[in-house]
Amino acid sequence: MDDPDLEKIRQQRLAQLQAQHGGGDPNQAKAQEERMQAMEEAKHSILAQALDQNARARLNTIKISKPEKAAMVENMICRMAQMGQVRNKISEQELIQILESVNQQMPKTTSSVKFDRRRAAIDSDDDDNI
Template identity: 55%
Template structure:
């Protein structure tokens, strides 16, 4: 075995160890994130009304970033004592309006290319007759 082959094998082995280490770190990070999500979900289920919880879950499906912000606001509000008792749906709606005012407006538009639609003309009614 010459020096070049030995160097290649050495770097390949080092790379494999580093790749294995990063995979273990990723797995540990995923596990920690899952545990944090479970803790937050448990906390939210204790301090929220069933209807408010259903609304938040619906929001989480459609807009996960906004739902995350609302969850953080709820946790902060309950821990600091700003909210007494359980959070009901009207209180959650107020928090959603607060988040909406903080989030930047996004405009979406639909562009319709009329030239492509003109190619497939429905004006011809001859049907091969």
């Protein structure tokens, strides 16, 4: 039962499974990290070319408060630039229009705090009656 071809196939299959499930090769993880970093640099380069200073500042402000919305806008601008839809630098007003369209696409989340004064009524008037 010492078939070298069978053992070779098993080793290849094991390597394939480890690659699919993220196990094994640290060089592969490092290469993937480098690819991600290169993609981030390319995205920043595209945004620097597509946005003017005021629009870039507004986008950075949004990124601080709502990172998921900023990521959506950045991806949208990158796609527009790659498809050739951006001829001039995007101004702040044009960025606001893009943000409004993203706001319409995003689901509305309402979070409000309601305070019922009747249940938590602690008045200074009650102290006088004691």
